[in-house]
Amino acid sequence: MYTRLANGHATKFIQDRPDLSVITDWLNSSQRKAALSAFHNSVASKKPGRVIQRVSKNVRPAFGAVHLAQWDKVMKAVIAVRMTSARETDVFAMSGDEEKVFSERSVILADLMFVSRAAESNSYINIAANISHHAISRLMEREASTPETIRADVLEILQKARSLRTLLSLGLEHNLTNLKDNTTYDMLVPHGDGALVLRTLRVNAATKSFFPDPMPVFSVRTYLEKSMLGSRELERMAGFRISRDAMVSAEDLRHILAWLKGNAEEMDPRRRLIVEQELCSKSSDVSANGTV
Structure with a gap:
């Protein structure tokens, strides 16, 4: 597809997504309390379908219907997922520096979770x-x-990308990896015949944000087609697998943390996207400043 046409479709896709403020407005509303109350009052039910009905009506329009994640004696949980947009997303380094490195348009994945353990119910937003x-x-x-x-x-x-960020956070929290939480990394993740470039960054909406601090994310920076991948890139991606199960085994966690360690390369967050000279020479589509 021609570059200009692809840019137009990307712009329309972002414009068609609801603004992140739909969620932040809901977080400040009485509906959030009503949704949590409906969930808490329903956790004793043996029929989770009723819980879904009661909670779903209180999470709109920020989210659609909630879905069952887990419902057993150990934990009861429902989840809703929404793709939102931020017409101006402020991007920050992982180092904790509060000076933004640039702003851009993006689509942000937001997860809403209601969880009950030991008779205590809570709601969480995960970005x-x-x-x-x-x-x-x-x-x-x-x-x-x-x-x-x-x-x-x-x-x-x-x-x-969310699964990878969550697993990395688990590894950092429990000292299972020597990757650093305050360092910006680039990673290559297989996708179709090519690869996605993911970067650890912190983001926040430039205006009207409920979130007081930038949120750590795996940010998808670009897509590289097969002809743009050299032996080094293929080596970095080798062995990738990620479980789709709600509960991740210790073995799966160790595997993905080891894969992330072998894949990650430190990167200057101020540079939009850097491609190794070897890779740049393979594609005439790479511009003179090394961005793709």
Whole structure:
């Protein structure tokens, strides 16, 4: 697809997503309390279908219906997922520096969770992945997606990025990896015949944000087609697998943390996207400043 046409489709895709403020407004509303109350009052039910009905009506319009994640004696949980947009997303380094490095348009994946353990109920918002306008455009330009499939494709990509960010956070929290939480890394993740470039960054909406601090995410920066991948890139991606199960085994966690360690390369967050000289020489589509 021509670059200009792909850019136009990417712009429309972002414009068609609800603004992140839909969620932040809901977080400040009485509906959030009503949803949590409905969940808490329903956890004793042996029929989770009723819980879904009671909670779902109180999470709209920020989210659609909630879905059952787990319902047993150990934990009861329901979840809702929404792709939102931020017309101006402020991007920060992982170092804790509060000076933004740049702003951009992006789509952000937000998860809403209601969880009950030991008779205590809580609600959480999790934001762990976003994708830039540039990356959405490249997916279509390089024929990894189409205007008809872009919604499903982006949702799948963001869910994969969210899973990786969540697993990395677990590894950092429990000292299972020597990757650093305050360092910006680039990673290559297999996608179709090519690869996605993910970067650890912190993001926040530039205006009207409920979140006081930038949120750590795996940010999808671009898509590289097969012809742009050299032996080093293929080596970094080798052995990738990620479980789709709600509960991740200790073995799966160790595997993905080891894979992330072998894949991650430290990166200057101020640079939009850097491609190794070896890779740049392979594609005439790479511009003179090394961005793709």
